[in-house]
Amino acid sequence: MDGAPSTDTVPHATPFAAMLRAGFLASAVTFPIVVIVFWITRGPSGGGAAALGALVAIVFFTAGLLVMKRVVTAHWLSVLAGALAVYLGQLIFLGVVALALGSQDWLDGVAFGLALLVVTLVWQVAQVIAFARARKPVYDIEPTGGAV
Numbered sequence: 001m002d003g004a005p006s007t008d009t010v011p012h013a014t015p016f017a018a019m020l021r022a023g024f025l026a027s028a029v030t031f032p033i034v035v036i037v038f039w040i041t042r043g044p045s046g047g048g049a050a051a052l053g054a055l056v057a058i059v060f061f062t063a064g065l066l067v068m069k070r071v072v073t074a075h076w077l078s079v080l081a082g083a084l085a086v087y088l089g090q091l092i093f094l095g096v097v098a099l100a101l102g103s104q105d106w107l108d109g110v111a112f113g114l115a116l117l118v119v120t121l122v123w124q125v126a127q128v129i130a131f132a133r134a135r136k137p138v139y140d141i142e143p144t145g146g147a148v
Helices: 016-071 075-101 109-133
Strands: none
Touching: 016 075, 016 109, 075 109
């Protein structure tokens, strides 16, 4: 300990990487389960529709976190407003996609909608758990310049 600043005092990264990783991994585990369940219960068209629904949910929430990662450098009130806007936009867009694709003859709407819902819920729960477990600094720590 020569008094030099430690490399451990690098500013904390935002929890977005942990949230993205947790949401993606939980959804990736849920994906084949949902597809297999709907393949068994509703046939190959149900399995395909479930795969499409799960994939849509994963893409939407991944994109939302990537957008939020860019917004986080703003004032905290702007971040809060941006997070709410992104989340509301995701839900509205998911609803529009579910309504538009769910009524198509070539797609099993029940399997598509339920898979979309299940993967969305799994993603959200995993994301909240990852955020709660992330180490977020409550205040800025000033680096000390002198020897201890």
